[in-house]
Amino acid sequence: MLRIENLHVSVEDKKILNGIDLHVGPGEVHAIMGPNGSGKSTLAWVIAGNEDYQIEEGNLLFKGQPIEDLDPEERAVQGIFLSFQYPVEIPGVTVTNFIKTSVNAIRKARGLSDMPAGELLQKIRKTAEKLQIDSKFLSRSLNEGFSGGEKKRNEVFQMMMHEPTLSILDETDSGLDIDALKIVARGVNEMRSPKRSTVVITHYERLLEYIVPDYVHVILDGKIVKSGDKTLAQKLEAQGYDWIKNS
Amino acid sequence: MIPFQIDISLVNLRNNDYSNYSYYCWRIQEIKGQKMAYTEKELQEKLETQEYQYGFYTDIESETFDKGLSEEVIRKISARKEEPPWMVDWRLRAFRTWTKMKEPNWANVQYQKPDFQDISYYSAPKKKSKYKSLDEVDPELLETFKKLGISLEEQKRLTGVAVDVVVDSVSVATTFKKTLEEKGIIFCSISEAIQKYPELVKKYIGTVVPQRDNFYAALNSAVFTDGSFCYIPKGVRCPMELSTYFRINQAGTGQFERTLVIADKGSYVSYLEGCTAPARDENQLHAAVVELIALEDAEIKYSTVQNWFPGDKEGHGGVFNFVTKRGLCHRRAKISWTQVETGSAITWKYPSCILKGDYSIGEFYSIAVTNNHQQADTGTKMVHLGNNTRSTIISKGVSAGKSQNSYRGLVQISPRAQNTRNFSQCDSLLMGNNCGAHTFPYIESKNSSAQIEHEATTSKIGEEQLFYCNQRGIDTEKAIALIVNGFSSEVLKKLPMEFAVEARKLLEISLEGSVG
Numbered sequence: 001m002l003r004i005e006n007l008h009v010s011v012e013d014k015k016i017l018n019g020i021d022l023h024v025g026p027g028e029v030h031a032i033m034g035p036n037g038s039g040k041s042t043l044a045w046v047i048a049g050n051e052d053y054q055i056e057e058g059n060l061l062f063k064g065q066p067i068e069d070l071d072p073e074e075r076a077v078q079g080i081f082l083s084f085q086y087p088v089e090i091p092g093v094t095v096t097n098f099i100k101t102s103v104n105a106i107r108k109a110r111g112l113s114d115m116p117a118g119e120l121l122q123k124i125r126k127t128a129e130k131l132q133i134d135s136k137f138l139s140r141s142l143n144e145g146f147s148g149g150e151k152k153r154n155e156v157f158q159m160m161m162h163e164p165t166l167s168i169l170d171e172t173d174s175g176l177d178i179d180a181l182k183i184v185a186r187g188v189n190e191m192r193s194p195k196r197s198t199v200v201i202t203h204y205e206r207l208l209e210y211i212v213p214d215y216v217h218v219i220l221d222g223k224i225v226k227s228g229d230k231t232l233a234q235k236l237e238a239q240g241y242d243w244i245k246n247s
Numbered sequence: 248m249i250p251f252q253i254d255i256s257l258v259n260l261r262n263n264d265y266s267n268y269s270y271y272c273w274r275i276q277e278i279k280g281q282k283m284a285y286t287e288k289e290l291q292e293k294l295e296t297q298e299y300q301y302g303f304y305t306d307i308e309s310e311t312f313d314k315g316l317s318e319e320v321i322r323k324i325s326a327r328k329e330e331p332p333w334m335v336d337w338r339l340r341a342f343r344t345w346t347k348m349k350e351p352n353w354a355n356v357q358y359q360k361p362d363f364q365d366i367s368y369y370s371a372p373k374k375k376s377k378y379k380s381l382d383e384v385d386p387e388l389l390e391t392f393k394k395l396g397i398s399l400e401e402q403k404r405l406t407g408v409a410v411d412v413v414v415d416s417v418s419v420a421t422t423f424k425k426t427l428e429e430k431g432i433i434f435c436s437i438s439e440a441i442q443k444y445p446e447l448v449k450k451y452i453g454t455v456v457p458q459r460d461n462f463y464a465a466l467n468s469a470v471f472t473d474g475s476f477c478y479i480p481k482g483v484r485c486p487m488e489l490s491t492y493f494r495i496n497q498a499g500t501g502q503f504e505r506t507l508v509i510a511d512k513g514s515y516v517s518y519l520e521g522c523t524a525p526a527r528d529e530n531q532l533h534a535a536v537v538e539l540i541a542l543e544d545a546e547i548k549y550s551t552v553q554n555w556f557p558g559d560k561e562g563h564g565g566v567f568n569f570v571t572k573r574g575l576c577h578r579r580a581k582i583s584w585t586q587v588e589t590g591s592a593i594t595w596k597y598p599s600c601i602l603k604g605d606y607s608i609g610e611f612y613s614i615a616v617t618n619n620h621q622q623a624d625t626g627t628k629m630v631h632l633g634n635n636t637r638s639t640i641i642s643k644g645v646s647a648g649k650s651q652n653s654y655r656g657l658v659q660i661s662p663r664a665q666n667t668r669n670f671s672q673c674d675s676l677l678m679g680n681n682c683g684a685h686t687f688p689y690i691e692s693k694n695s696s697a698q699i700e701h702e703a704t705t706s707k708i709g710e711e712q713l714f715y716c717n718q719r720g721i722d723t724e725k726a727i728a729l730i731v732n733g734f735s736s737e738v739l740k741k742l743p744m745e746f747a748v749e750a751r752k753l754l755e756i757s758l759e760g761s762v763g
Contacts, residue, residue, distance in 0.1 A: 048718050052710075072717035081718075088715045092733030098719075101729055106720035141733070158719065 001026050001197045002047070002166055007058035009039075009046050009222075016042045018222040019058070024166070027194040031208055031233060032201045034219035035241050040201045041085060043219070044170045047199075048082040049075045062166070077109040079165035083155040083172050090142040095154060096124060098142045099161050106162065127160045131187050148175025156184045160191060167191065168199045173207040185210030205237035218244055312369040318342060321469055324369050328438050328472070331445060341458040341468030348462045354624040355653040355685055356593050361532050361567060368470045368503070426487070433478040434489055437505050440476035447478060451509055455538040455575045455601065463534040463569040463595075467503045471536070474504035479514040479545070488743055490519040506537040510545035510580075517548040519746060531556075531566045533591075539574030539582055543604065546581040547574060550742050551598075552750055555590035557757075562620030562649075565592025572596065578604030578633070585741045587750045588615040588625060589757040597655065599628035602636035602667075609638040612738040614750075616731075616757045617650030617682070626656035626687070631667040631697070640671040643735050646682035647758055653685040658699060660692040668698045675705045676734050678727070678758070706734075728755035 002024040009017035016039050024030050034040050046053045047060065049072035060068050067075055090098065104114045115123075128138065131153055143151050152172050159167055169188070173181055188198065188211050200211055208216070208230060216232040217224045218241070226232065226244055235243070312320065321342055325335040350360055427434050433444060440448050458468040475491045491506070510516050533555060541547050549572075558565025568591035574582035584598040600609025611627035629638035638658065646652040658669045675684035686703055708730055716726035731754050732739070739747045 050714055071722075072714060073720050073722050076718055076720035084715065084718075088709070088712045090712060090716075090730055090733050092736035093729055098729070101725070102716075102719035102721050105722070105725065109720065162719075 001028075001063065002199070003059070003061040003064075004043075004047075005059040005061075007043075007046070007060060008056040009042060010054050010056055011042070011052055015056075016053075016222050017046070020219075020222070020224055022217065022224065024197045024199060026197055027192070028215065029192065029198045029200065029211065029213045031211075031213035031216045031230075032199060032219055033203070033205075033216060033233060033236060035203075038219045039222040040219055041170055042222075044082055044085075044168045044199075044201055047075075047166075047168060048072055048080060073105070073109070076162075076164075077106050081159050081162055081164035081167045083152075083159055083167065083169045085171040085174070087143050087151045087155055089144045089146075091144050093142050094139050095142055095157075096138045099124065099158060102158070103161060123161065127157060130160070130190070131157050132183055133157060149177060149180045152176055153180060153184060156187050160187055163191070163196075165195065166197050166199070168201065170201045171203065172200070173202055173204065181207065182210060205233045208233045220244065312367050314367045315364045316342075316366070316368055316470065320368055324470060324472060327369065328441075330438075330441055333445075333449060334441055337453070337458075338469050341465050342470075344459045345462065345465035345469055348459075348465055350462050354595050354655070355651065355687070356595065356622040356624050358567065358593050358622070363466070366532060369472055427485075430483050430486065431480040432483060432485055433476065435476055437471070437474040437476045437507060440507070444476070444478070447509065448476070448507065451538070451540055452505075452507055453538075455540060455573045456536050456571050461571060464536050464571040467505060467534050467536045467571070471503040471505035474506045474535070475508075476506070477508045477516065477518065479510045479516045481511045482513040483511075484514065485516040488517045488519050490521070502531070502533045502535070504535045506535065507540075508538070508547060508549070509540045510542060510547050512542045513544040514542075515546045517743060518550070519743065520549070520551045521554070532569070533566050534569045535571070537570070537572040537598075539572075541574060541576050541580035541582050541607075543578045543580060545577070546583075548583045549574070549585070549598070550746055551584075551586040551588075552742075552746060552753065553586065553588045553590050553594075554753060554757075556592075557590050557619065557621050558592040560619050562592070565621070566590065567592060568594045568596060570594075570596040572598035573601065573628075574599070574609070575601045576604055576607035576609060576633075576636075579606045580604055581608040581610070583610040583612070583741070584627065585612040585738065586614070586625075587738075587742070587753065588613070588623060589753050591623075592621060594621075594623040594625050596625045597627055599630070600638065601630045601632065602638065603632045604636075605633040606635045607633055608636070611638075611640045611642070611656075612741040613641070614643045614645070614735045614738045614754070615652055615654075616645040616754060617647065617652045618757055619648040619650060621648075621650040623651070624653045624655055626654045628657040628659070629669060631658075631660045631664045631669070634663075634665040635667065636664060637668045638670075640669070640673075641737055642671075642673045643738055644673070644675045644684055645678070645731055645734065645754075645758070646675065646684050647678040649681045651683045651685070653687060655687040655689075657689040657691070660694050660697040660699070662693040664694050665696050667694065667696070669700065671699075671701045673701075673703045674734065675703075676731065677705065677707045725755075727758055731755075731758060 004020050004022040007017055007020040020043060032040055032043065042053060046055065049070060055068055059066060062078055062080065067078065100120060103120065107115060124138065128135065133153060143154065146154065152175055155172065172184065176184060185207065200207065200213060202208065213230055216228055216230060218226040218236065312323065318339060321338050322335060325338060453468065456464050458465050477489060479485050508516065508518060539547050539549060553568065555566035555568055556564065576582050582600050586598065588594055594615065598611060602609050609629050613625065615623045615625050617623050626642060627640055629640065631638065640656055642654045644652040644654055654673045656671060658671065660667050671688060673686050673688065675686065677684055684705055688701055690699055692699060708727060712730060713723055713726050716729065717723065721729065732751055735754065739750060742750055
């Protein structure tokens with residue numbers, strides 16, 4: 001699904017990733033953990049195709065094809081979805097209108113016609129119910145005046161609408177209270193299938209109690225320094241990152 | 248079911264032939280029944296044709312006066328229009344006033360001042376007889392209408408909107424007159440009104456925008472060749488949107504329309520106005536005057552979508568749009584201006600309300616988009632004379648390219664006006680680093696009971712916003728359109744719905760290629 005080989009990335013001449021290797025197979029859930037500034041978010045943005053990040057060395061392959069030269073929207077069409085740590089506000093554009101625009105933009109690029117309005121509305125309604133999103137929420141301006149939790153829920157909402165093959169959740173747990181966390185995790189788990197893969201980026205082990213990963217990687221100074229199964233996350237929670245730094 | 252309502256186009260996209268399809272006015276083609284969503288494909292086709300869409304010129308045999316302006320020319324115009332003597336005198340008075348006036352230069356725009364002796368002041372399609380059937384109409388003209396999407400053939404089958412078409416200066420066809428006549432509504436060209444309803448014209452013309460009001464208004468008063476006239480009788484609610492379509496066709500002609508709308512006591516009318524011009528490399532002058540009179544308890548809603556040729560990417564050509572629009576509100580009357588300004592090289596326009604009667608209401612909703620080298624200086628004046636008068640101003644400016652976009656507004660409270668209220672909001676959106684947004688709000692309050700609020704914001708379309716949209720599969724061009732539409736939504740929703748759909752598309756087209 002996603003194959004990253006010896007990836008070196010810099011932004012404004014500042015080196016951030018120093019040779020990342022990561023292989024995410026179909027159906028797998030990988031958690032990426034690490035302290036602030038270790039390069040977790042950078043990795044997410046590079047996969048999504050932000051142009052501010054320069055790939056200096058290494059390969060980025062999705063479904064076996066290099067994607068370094070694709071625009072972000074082309075990567076979205078390929079099935080890559082990034083749930084933003086800080087989703088942006090777009091005043092005057094309702095949640096529904098935004099979702100409709102993006103769903104149909106991707107369909108168009110895939111050679112499909114627009115999703116019929118009735119079908120789309122029904123899907124929106126069903127998905128909103130699952131995430132316990134109030135219908136009033138759907139006619140509000142995108143992320144404008146949303147609480148931190150509402151923004152994150154809105155990201156997962158869009159993810160479920162798009163049904164991507166690769167989802168990257170960047171700090172989706174921050175800003176969520178425990179009830180919201182459970183709801184969001186349920187949504188993510190529902191998407192799990194042998195065809196879909198998920199990368200969960202987080203500081204805390206808490207989210208991983210609800211979205212149980214197949215693999216856990218620890219990133220430090222732009223390099224994956226340790227990989228393991230979910231017990232690694234528990235150990236980190238108990239002992240902190242110093243344990244790895246010192247080992 | 249609110250979410251989709253605004254995105255559904257009522258426009259019947261004939262055979263998907265977009266090549267010469269222009270943008271507004273032709274929701275007439277289809278009003279009720281078959282609603283069609285406009286699809287990405289159609290939009291894409293639109294976006295592929297990057298140049299100005301309305302750049303066709305129709306070769307209609309027309310009678311055009313020699314260039315130049317003098318008393319003799321004015322007499323000639325008046326004679327050609329078979330006007331009564333009082334009208335000639337009125338024009339000549341305006342001309343004499345104009346010769347003593349200077350072209351204003353306080354606006355935040357820069358341009359080569361037009362040479363007023365180098366303009367032809369009259370241009371009319373030669374066949375002037377009023378047509379009884381379509382067979383009598385010049386086929387070339389019919390072709391123009393087809394290109395505009397408002398062919399008369401189709402109009403006949405339509406319901407809901409009456410259209411008065413002004414090509415260059417003479418009003419060619421007015422439809423739906425009959426339906427309107429039954430209600431006692433008069434909707435015709437101003438020339439016809441001068442002939443048929445002289446007492447109404449005489450009573451009201453120049454009462455809201457006096458001849459000496461400003462340089463361009465004086466010029467218009469002297470030389471106006473046509474325009475629209477509308478009268479709604481007491482207590483009548485006009486059953487359809489009245490619509491006028493302007494187009495400058497002939498090279499080197501100025502368009503000086505004169506519009507007069509009178510809503511008698513307790514009546515209501517919604518009036519739409521759309522404008523385009525062919526692409527030319529010289530500047531064309533457009534100096535219109537619009538006067539609205541809302542008598543007691545009457546309401547006038549006046550909507551404009553202006554898409555005159557903005558000039559090319561280097562700033563050559565384009566229309567100089569110097570327009571004076573003003574409305575007078577009597578007791579408890581309401582006037583609401585809504586405008587979407589995307590065209591013209593230079594826009595100088597301040598639709599205003601004189602709130603004379605107690606409890607009267609004035610509203611101004613505006614979106615002005617400038618790209619490339621366009622310059623817009625636009626806004627409104629709300630003059631509060633009566634007690635308990637209220638006004639609302641919502642202005643949205645979008646600047647891209649190397650354009651300059653200014654909001655200029657005046658809120659004036661007279662000493663005797665008690666308990667007046669005003670709310671103003673001016674928002675600017677910038678795209679790129681070479682454009683400018685300016686706000687010149689003037690507030691003159693001479694009565695301490697007034698409540699005046701002013702809010703202003705300036706924002707820029709951010710890289711992060713664009714990346715977010717891109718990540719969701721929306722390309723940059725479409726993302727900009729989405730963000731601009733969102734920014735403008737408060738104003739767009741004030742437009743009659745069919746107009747709003749066209750206006751949205753127009754915003755997208757106007758900003759093509761503005762972020763590279």
